[in-house]
Amino acid sequence: MIRKILEKFSLYLALGGVIAAFSVASPYFLTSSNAMNIGTQSAIISIVAVGQTFVILTAGIDLSVGSVVAASSILLGLLLANGSPIGIGLLAALAMGAGLGLGNGAAVGAGRLPPFIVTLGTMSAARGLALAMNGGRPVSGAYFPERFPELVTSRIGGVPVLIFYAVVVYLVAYFVLTKWKFGRYVYALGGNREAARLSGIRTMRCEILVYTIGGFLAGLAGFLLTARLNYATPIAGTFYELDSIAATVIGGTSLSGGEGSIIGTAVGALLLGVLRNGLTLLNVNPYYQQIIIGLVIVLAVFVDKLKVRVS
């Protein structure tokens, strides 16, 4: 019984353990301002991880999200710098993301190409697009509307609004995956594609939609990142694909599809955020941080495998 509880909540226990360890090791860790820091630092990548979770639940993968963030960001930056209103910029960033996601989805869903290869291609192409749009240069925020950064940096009741955005995205995703018919189709598609198709599920449509959601959320992340930095850069979102996959997998979603939860992804993203933050507070060399985080990712998957073997 105890073992069962330990297994079920191993992820939460890991998060709790890491938090406890850092709290002991650093007096600056367990403060409300640092908690806000972690939330702010994790918010954008955790939104990308939501899209990644949808994709991985269908037994796919989206390597292009980091580049899509950059492409959306540059498009947004160029529009804002040329006097477009923020609303138009937002729509453009979302459309850029959703459009690139739709391309992925069409190639995977209708073209039956392997997701790894398709999104690897888009990863390169979208990064190229981000670079080409402004000749490889970043777009300075000097001509952005003044209140643009406030969309992200302002606070409600002391809590940065960026955290609320992430929470809303997670709530919607949770609702879609657990209550909507579409969510059920996503799990069925990843669990057994042929059975899903022969159950009368429009698998192609479902798959296209899933990649479009992934791209859309990457577009949203591009918008938020641009506002947070108050400039747009073509190298934005580097390694977001890896971080979002890591958060999803640490969160217990199976790479073979059909199993996992959006709450797991939230905890996975937080765990990564806490690790980065805590290690930085402890003055751990950033190079070593990368090694430690890499090991944590592998460890998480290993623990998950053990659980499967035990049951």
Next chain:
Amino acid sequence: MPANNLLTMQNISKTFPGVVALDSVDFDLKRSEIHVLLGENGAGKSTLIKILSGAYPKDKGEIFINEKKVEVDNPKKAVELGISVIYQEFTLNPFVSVAENIFLGREPTSLLGMINWKKVFNDAAKILERVGIRLDPRAPVRSLGVAQRQIVEIAKALSLDATILILDEPTAVLPRSETEKLFSILHALKKEGIGIIYISHRLEEIKMIGDRATVLRDGKKIGTVRVNVVETDTIVQMMVGRKLHYESIPKREFGSDALRVEGLTRKGTFEDISFHVRKGEILCFTGLVGAGRSEVAKAIFGAGRPDKGKIFLFGREIMIKSPADAVSLGIGYLSENRQDEGLVLKMSMQSNISLSALGKVAAGIIISEKKERQEAARFRDELNIHTPSLNQLVKFLSGGNQQKVLIAKWLLTEAKVLIFDEPTRGIDVGTKEEIHQIISGLAQRGVAIIVISSELPEVLKIADRIIIMRAGKIAAEIGHKEANQEKIMQFAVRGKSTQ
């Protein structure tokens, strides 16, 4: 412990979350014996075999081989102890030769670690000769039929010096003629001193092949009997725990045509298939495995495009481009391959039941958890599905219960035309009878039913009309009254009747 046993299993117990799979089960096997292991789906046969082959650890109990206590910790250990299992799903690599498959990972090598191919092929030929089959050891496995692949699996087991051979429903995938060939091989192995554990649902086979039979029910051993002195009815009673009552299928009035197919053709697979099925009618498709029956069904269901032909539903021509179209028109197809094409094993029983008809348990796009539970519970009770909970993952249910979940899923769609593809393959007698009654009940409510089945007793029992397919074409169509096994077999094999 009785002396001279090849294998003795004592007091074997195994518990899974929520289920006692085996409860102090004893089992033994002598040299030169074929011991049949019987039981309904979920009785514990597979669990016992998995423990013996090292796939599962046992909770309690002891295993002796040649009166020496052994621990079968893992599959490798089982092989070392001379235990080999031939599963229903084969484990051969189709792209390499028969000989390479037999010696995979154990190829005889020369001094420099080079594979001694001559020896590989010679040794393979010797083993194939031992099982009495003429088969080129150089032939790639993909060129072999199911029966030959099975024999290659047996040859592989022999090359591992197996003294205990376990066959899990070996004849489920075999046509009748091949079954006899397999039996003669098993008899020959028996003479060599090998002990064979034989799992089957086909009761008529037990007397043909078995020496003793052990019956399990609900994880307990019910008894072991000598096959030649016991009545089949007694065995059935031991399996199901009651006297099985075979209900006949009541006569019905048929309505108008529900489904009519004209000239359906896919080049190289099936040709010029025309038939109709009426409301309340049970139409059986039979014939040999590979005659194109499933392909026709899938083409109607939108899961494979025909080249030409017309399909009419209630007199109106329909175009079906995908299974989703078929489902929305009220056509259902239960695949013969329930694990790969029917169910999502990683999902709960409840989610599987509602998967094709989420609209029935949802308001708009949002699923009503309450309605979904109600429907799942209703089918659990109506179809007598044994499960610890509605949230149980389907992969943990037994084969018979999985099949019932698949049926429940299509019942919820309230389809007007239902195609059952081998609905009772690998299903025990008790559940088989229940499934026949479900099909009959559906027909009585006016559903038009197509059943694809290779089991002639089943066809003769439930069919109102029988279509026999041979090599992609309809060889004959006969009514229930004129049909008998010989007639059907002649059409299935020769395409014509000599009667």
